[in-house]
Amino acid sequence: MTAGTIAENFEAARPTISKHLQVLQECELIDSNQKGREVFYEIKVDKMKEIDQWLEQFRKIWESRFGQLDNLIAKLNHKKP
Structure with missing residues (x-):
């Protein structure tokens, strides 16, 4: 384009x-x-795939941390009167 x-x-x-x-x-x-x-x-699709593979290691960390944050928020909301 x-x-x-x-x-x-x-x-x-x-x-x-x-x-x-x-x-x-x-x-x-x-x-x-x-x-x-x-x-x-x-x-350049091949270059984009390289970046995606490199980012995958960080994606797993982010997902884990967001999961922990979701759990903490759910706990805090559950404790509210």
């Missing part, structure tokens, strides 16, 4: 989207291909 097409899906100005696309490209998470005057962006 082009930056303009992507921007249509968000409540952000095109320059803001372009800035985000630039950062994603610098992180090698997307590719860009120029066709005539338009620049088309494409996600």
Whole structure:
């Protein structure tokens, strides 16, 4: 998709989207291909999968901590008169 097409899906100005696309490209998470005057962006699925696998270790910790927090809140609510 082009930056303009992507921007249509968000409540952000095109320059803001372009800035985000630039950062994603610098992180090698997307590719860009120029066709005539338009620049088309494409996600690198393999790189996104790498990030997902890396985040999985933290996801387990977060889920455990949120579970503990839910239990504490339930206990505190149960004690209220």
